[in-house]
Amino acid sequence: MIDFWILLTGALVASCCGILGAFLVLRKMAMIGDAISHSVLPGIVIAFMISGSRDSFAMLLGASLLGLVTVFLIQMFKQSGVQADASIGVVFTALFAVGVVLVSLNARQVDLDLDCVLYGEIAYVHWNTWSMSGVDLGPKAVWLLGFTLLVILAVLGLFYKQFKLCAFDPALAAALGIPVALFHYLLMGLVSMATVSSFESVGAILVVGLLIIPASTAYLLTDRLGRMIALSAGIGVLSTVIGYGAAVVLDASIAGCMVCAAALLFVLAFLFSPKHGLVARAARRRRLSRQQLGA
Amino acid sequence: MIERLASLFTDPNTQWILFGCMLLGLCSGVVGCFSYLRKQSLMGDTLAHAALPGICIAFMLTGTKSMLLFLIGAGISGVIATFGIGWITRYSRIKSDAAMGIILSSFFGIGIVLLTQIQHSNYGNQSGLDKFLFGQAASMIGSDVWTMMIVCGILLFVCALLFKELKLFSFDPGFARGLGYPTAVLDQLLMFFIVIAVVVGIQAVGVVLVAALLITPAVSARYWTDRLGVMVVLAGIFGAVSGALGTLLSSMVQNLPTGPLSVLSATAVFCLSVLCGPRRGVLSKYYQTARMKRRIQTDNSGQSQSIKEGAAS
Numbered sequence: 367m368i369d370f371w372i373l374l375t376g377a378l379v380a381s382c383c384g385i386l387g388a389f390l391v392l393r394k395m396a397m398i399g400d401a402i403s404h405s406v407l408p409g410i411v412i413a414f415m416i417s418g419s420r421d422s423f424a425m426l427l428g429a430s431l432l433g434l435v436t437v438f439l440i441q442m443f444k445q446s447g448v449q450a451d452a453s454i455g456v457v458f459t460a461l462f463a464v465g466v467v468l469v470s471l472n473a474r475q476v477d478l479d480l481d482c483v484l485y486g487e488i489a490y491v492h493w494n495t496w497s498m499s500g501v502d503l504g505p506k507a508v509w510l511l512g513f514t515l516l517v518i519l520a521v522l523g524l525f526y527k528q529f530k531l532c533a534f535d536p537a538l539a540a541a542l543g544i545p546v547a548l549f550h551y552l553l554m555g556l557v558s559m560a561t562v563s564s565f566e567s568v569g570a571i572l573v574v575g576l577l578i579i580p581a582s583t584a585y586l587l588t589d590r591l592g593r594m595i596a597l598s599a600g601i602g603v604l605s606t607v608i609g610y611g612a613a614v615v616l617d618a619s620i621a622g623c624m625v626c627a628a629a630l631l632f633v634l635a636f637l638f639s640p641k642h643g644l645v646a647r648a649a650r651r652r653r654l655s656r657q658q659l660g661a
Numbered sequence: 662m663i664e665r666l667a668s669l670f671t672d673p674n675t676q677w678i679l680f681g682c683m684l685l686g687l688c689s690g691v692v693g694c695f696s697y698l699r700k701q702s703l704m705g706d707t708l709a710h711a712a713l714p715g716i717c718i719a720f721m722l723t724g725t726k727s728m729l730l731f732l733i734g735a736g737i738s739g740v741i742a743t744f745g746i747g748w749i750t751r752y753s754r755i756k757s758d759a760a761m762g763i764i765l766s767s768f769f770g771i772g773i774v775l776l777t778q779i780q781h782s783n784y785g786n787q788s789g790l791d792k793f794l795f796g797q798a799a800s801m802i803g804s805d806v807w808t809m810m811i812v813c814g815i816l817l818f819v820c821a822l823l824f825k826e827l828k829l830f831s832f833d834p835g836f837a838r839g840l841g842y843p844t845a846v847l848d849q850l851l852m853f854f855i856v857i858a859v860v861v862g863i864q865a866v867g868v869v870l871v872a873a874l875l876i877t878p879a880v881s882a883r884y885w886t887d888r889l890g891v892m893v894v895l896a897g898i899f900g901a902v903s904g905a906l907g908t909l910l911s912s913m914v915q916n917l918p919t920g921p922l923s924v925l926s927a928t929a930v931f932c933l934s935v936l937c938g939p940r941r942g943v944l945s946k947y948y949q950t951a952r953m954k955r956r957i958q959t960d961n962s963g964q965s966q967s968i969k970e971g972a973a974s
Contacts, residue, residue, distance in 0.1 A: 391755075391756075391759045394756050394758050394759070395758070396756075396758045396759040396761070396762040397703050397758045397761060397762060399762065400706075400762055400765065400766075404869070443935075446935070446941075446943070447941060448880055448883075449697065449700055449702065449880075451700065451701070451702045451703040451758075452697055452702040452876055452879070452880050453880075454702075454703060455702045455703055455705070455706060455872055455873070455875075455876035455877070456873070456876055456877050456880055456928070456931060459706075459870055459872055459873030459876070459877065459924055459928075460873065460877075460924065460925065460928040460931075462869065462870065462921075462924075463870055463873065463920075463921035463922075463924035463925050463928070464921075464925065466795065466870075466918065466920075466921040467917060467918070467921045467922065467925065470916050470917055470918055470921075471916065471917065572766065572769070572770060572773070574762060574765065574766045575766030575767060575769070575770055577762075578759055578762035578763055578766060579762075579763050579766060579767065581759075582755050582759050582760075582762075582763055585754070585755060585759075586753060586754070586755070616774070616778070617777075617778075617781055618774045618777045618778055618781075619773045619774055619776070619777040621770075621773070622770045622771070622772075622773035622774035622776075622777065623770075623774055624770075625766055625767060625769070625770030626767065626770045626771055626774060628767070628770075629763070629766075629767030629770065629771075632763060632767075636749070636752075636753055642753055642754055644752055644753075647752075
């Protein structure tokens, strides 16, 4: 049963991150995902200090808000002339530092551990269960992640066309009258939500791995957005399963193994993808040169 | 208060830490300038994360915590990481930002797996290795600072020696190649500088935040000047000042880690630069706009005056 809950949590994290990661990779905003996953830390700590509990929707709200603030600040500095990636670097490191200082200042009151912020504690999800009127309803993390996944699916399902156009051609989308900035912030809000819900189970830095790596793998395997999203989520789930197995065998960090498994799958796709892989390209080139010689 | 400050400055332990943090800020500020101009600021972040497996492997192989070994391990894994990013962007359609994200998170994942392996197995003397994630400046001792001093001295010396080449390479790599400069070597050299700055910073600031010291002072310095020489010196000074401020603040308040405070000091310097920088700063821009508006208004009124006069005559 413990395995089941851990795998279910991992699968939910992977699907939330995989779906959103596809858009991040397409819009060349992978590092913004990284920035958000770091800078939600002060939001989590502040929400925790105000609400006093560790798993409330207040935390989700506070951290999502901070994710939006991050994106806003990055945009602001970029417009004032700082290079894009430098403004990302300045903003997220500053916010992360604020978070670390807040955690250390309130080390006694706050039941947040910096190690857990980094690695997450997916092995402990089944201890923190949610019971309503005496009935055990399963781990809270699963409920939170399930809710996040539902929100993501609902928003993306409603505005799929708009998101798709914004991902590929923001200029055309703006010309057609789609509020590109609104969808940008909506996507970023969803990313921060996914980051926060995944935070406890896989930690701040490995969330990035699950956001970017499966989506990039899927990007190498297909040319259609719908298929890419599905593949990305699927690859994410597969890497959590492989990663958990490896972690049990090696007795190592579960979240670390999951990201390693995702990286392994990426390397496989990088080499053997039918259309964009190294092997396929080399074969195509050889066939072409042979054709040229024959003709 | 003043007594306490004075006692801080006379305490040899604090002196080492203060000196180490300033050195770190200086070095990473100088290196950060070049990576900022090459639009590779986040490379520092990526290489900082990618250094973790190298450090863990260096520890597992030797069982000792020496700065030099960590430098070698982190250097090797940093070079592998840069090659990895190069391969991914060259041989597939994945863009450089996603490639950086992939390398960053997968190397960090490997690092965390190795770290848990180290914790679960019987390595002696392993306590404190996890301190590398957030850094612990207080654990710095004289010999560490000596190593830092030698490494930073070499780094700064090489920077000064190759300043002309690095300058041309940062602004116009195509032209540099046309002149016959070994651009691939310069590229790797800059990467290696970043790795050195990261490894020097890991003990004090930690893997996660060391990128800030590479990025923030350089961006702040950019607000004050248009000349690379001035910018490098300014970034070094800003970095050193942030390191010193961080150390002093953390030694005055209980429970506050040095690394994040240094980063916050650097951010404060950055905010100040954004506000007060000449020509690019917010205040100066506001002043310029106001002056321009006034000039246009006087011009307009002058024009309408002359038109009126012309109509009258």
